[in-house]
Amino acid sequence: xxxxxxxxxxxxxxxxxxxxxxxxxxxxxxxxxxxxxxxxxxxxxxxxxxxxxxxxxxxxxxxxxxxxxxxxxxxxxxxxxxxxxxxxxxxxxxxxxxxxxxxxxxxxxxxxxxx
Numbered sequence: 001x002x003x004x005x006x007x008x009x010x011x012x013x014x015x016x017x018x019x020x021x022x023x024x025x026x027x028x029x030x031x032x033x034x035x036x037x038x039x040x041x042x043x044x045x046x047x048x049x050x051x052x053x054x055x056x057x058x059x060x061x062x063x064x065x066x067x068x069x070x071x072x073x074x075x076x077x078x079x080x081x082x083x084x085x086x087x088x089x090x091x092x093x094x095x096x097x098x099x100x101x102x103x104x105x106x107x108x109x110x111x112x113x114x115x
Contacts, residue, residue, distance in 0.1 A: 009052035013062035015071040023090040025060055028112040030105070032063040033073065033083040040099035041082040047102040048084070051109060059109055086112050 013021055013031050022029045032048045034041040045063075052061035066073050066081060076085060076092065086094035086108050094108045 009056075009061060010049055011060065011062045013064040013069075013072070015069045018072055021060065021062060022087050025087070025090075027057070027059050028093070028109070029060045029062060029087040030109060031085050031087065032061070033066050033076075033078045033081060033085065034063050035066050035081050038081045043099045044082055044084075044105075047105055050102060051105050054106075055109060055113075058113060084108065088112050 010032075011021060022031060030048070030051065032041075032044070034045070048061060048063065052059075055061075064072055066078060072078075076083075080097050082097070082099065084096040084100075084105060085092050093112050096104060096108055
């Protein structure tokens with residue numbers, strides 16, 4: 001599977017669509033706060049995309065560009081990239097900071113699903 005194929009499972013989250021895609025989501029949502037210039041962000045991007053593909057409809061996975069979405073960055077006090085936030089019922093239920101292994105991302109998702 002190419003990067004473009006797996007990327008289709010990751011939605012763009014921004015200040016304008018956060019309420020629709022995350023806050024009112026019926027499934028848990030993993031949001032990757034990232035930046036184009038961030039090396040560690042590029043390192044974990046394939047892991048985030050792979051998680052999106054693996055879990056399919058059970059969760060939603062999104063990425064939020066920190067440079068263009070200052071409202072969300074301030075609201076969730078994102079200070080380092082990458083920051084992964086897990087949301088359930090519109091509330092943050094878990095967080096990972098830095099270029100973590102895929103297994104840690106999956107553990108965060110599993111916890112939100114009660115696995």
